[in-house]
Amino acid sequence: MEYLVASAIGVMTAAGTYLVLRLRTFPVIVGISLLTYAVNVFLFSSGRLTIGYPPVLMDGAENYADPLPQALVLTAIVISFGMTAVAVVIALAAYLAGDDDRINGIRGRGPDTARNEQDGDGTAS
Template sequence: MEFLVASAVGLMTGAGVYLVLRARTFPVVLGLALITYAVNVFLFTMGRLAVNLPAVISDDAAGYADPLPQALVLTAIVISFGMTAVVVVMALRAYLEGDTDHVDLADPDSGDEGDRS
């Protein structure tokens, strides 16, 4: 089970980094979302997966599930949703102002590499 979860986190992180390094804005946004999902799964599994255990300690329970990773992931989901909305609006604004969706705002048709000075 640990190998499967670690492989999933690694695959999502790798795909997210690949998409972040693309030259268009939409793959960059998808890459950031994939990296966020990978971090959320990593945080959730750091609290160990406990099956059929209560989240609150009681006298008759054999053990309990740690609620801290669940709270961290819930907070991370809310923050990532807000940041994704901000990045999408910024990408839309850059597209409307620059008439291209390249992340470096260079015009691919003119052969101009942009102002690098």
């Protein structure tokens, strides 16, 4: 079971990383969301995997699921919503203002963007 969880974390991290490195805002945001899943599950798994343990205090129960990573991840999930929302609104405002959703700036506007265009691997971006 541990390998299943670990490989799922790995797949989500890899996919998230790949998407974060894309050139448009939307895939980047989706990529960040995937990374968030991965990080949350990773943090959660630091409490070790427990199947069928009581999550709340019960009479007669010996072992419990580790509550501490759960509490930390719970707030992390909610905060990640806030973060995603802010990223989305910035992306949206930038798109509406410039009619372009490239994350590396817009071609031909300002000296910085001109430099950026040469930084890639030579392919049109």
